[in-house]
Amino acid sequence: MSKLPFILEQDVPLARLTTLGVGGPARYMARVDDEAAVGAALAWAQARQLAVHIIGGGSNLLVADSGVDGLVLRYERASLAFERDGETTRVTAAAGLSWDALVERAVMAGLAGIECLSGIPGDVGAAPIQNIGAYGQEVAETLTAVSVVERSTGKHLRLAADECGFGYRTSLFKTRWRDRHVVIGIELALGSETHGSLRYRDLIERFARDVARGGGGQADAAPTLAAVRDAVLEIRRQKSMVLSPEDPNRRSAGSFFTNPVVTVQAADAADEVSAAGKVAAMPRFPLEDGRVKLSAGWLIEAAGFPRGTTRGRVGLSSRHALALINRGDASAAEVVSFASEIRARVRDRFGVTLVPEPAFLGFDEEAEQVLDVDVASNRRA
Ligand SMILES: Cc1cc2nc3c(=O)[nH]c(=O)nc-3n(C[C@H](O)[C@H](O)[C@H](O)COP(=O)(O)OP(=O)(O)OC[C@H]3O[C@@H](n4cnc5c(N)ncnc54)[C@H](O)[C@@H]3O)c2cc1C
Known part of the structure; x- marks a missing residue:
């Protein structure tokens, strides 16, 4: 050809x-x-x-x-350009660039706003699809535009970020606009603050411990961008959330389920079950819209799937209950079967339905029924 x-x-x-x-x-x-x-x-x-x-x-x-x-x-284009405009720097990155290479270059250049997104695998082009997020930041906070090719017309469009319907681990690219565009690049506006963002408990505690030990920090000095990046990478490594060839938990898609967002009533009902079962208090995070975000990892463990649970060639990461892993030569059917077992038990026990986070490619209606994923667009045109 x-x-x-x-x-x-x-x-x-x-x-x-x-x-x-x-x-x-x-x-x-x-x-x-x-x-x-x-x-x-x-x-x-x-x-x-x-x-x-x-x-x-x-x-x-x-x-x-x-x-x-x-x-x-x-x-596969992987270009990157920085253009300073006063206190802000406009970053233009092509979709084929590794996301973490972008974060590393930004931190090295003293640009703030994505340092907590260090270590997330994958390419720049996928970042807006599910509005990647971690450790208190998400890409939508600094994203200004997404360059796409519209699949039906072949036209190049520049979509402003506020058109893209970003939410927690979602966007219109994942929902209403699904399969409409090929993302070819993104634009970010990054700040010039010299300190990194500290919003997430694990990160705050990590720096508080440093100060208490007298190592590397002062109580009143905010950590630098590079220090926050290093800390995020260290915490992620402890949870097998960076890709490492030596890690036995490495074959995963990261979190297999998103954290469920439910009504206060549904959260209260799940809480009652956890109290009756005398398990540790259920974490709940109130959202601005009145709903409550629950921890999918906590629900999975409380439903009787501790970290390291195995089912033949698949299992849960020994360091993170949300990561389903391929223990070697597993099939996609085994992954789906274990995911549906987990989902059914969490639903039976807590009345909460977990939603898978990864995209499903090549599946048919049967898998759709098992996990309620919309695989319609995966069928032949
Ligand atoms: C160990 C590990 C840790 C992870 N940690 C996090 C985390 O902390 N936070 C987080 O949000 N995610 C996390 N993830 C999930 C994943 O890394 C992100 O979702 C990432 O953005 C996926 O990028 P990718 O290039 O690998 O996309 P792919 O997996 O190849 O594709 C994902 C989706 O994006 C679409 N897509 C990809 N590229 C384009 C494009 N150019 N145009 C249009 N559509 C496109 C695909 O069709 C698919 O629907 C983790 C995954 C792993 C394995």
């Missing part, structure tokens, strides 16, 4: 392109690195009536064992 403005491969095993490491091959895969090539790859697929699926670093994906019958497209 020659003279195409993109690299086209056939029968590409996808398991090795995902962090979970499960799933079958893509019938076709196109690797593109500019806007024109995106349009050409979309047109190529349309001419053959193939469904198109976009992947980045594969760290939030569960691919079906049967693979993906269509074209899998990956945008």
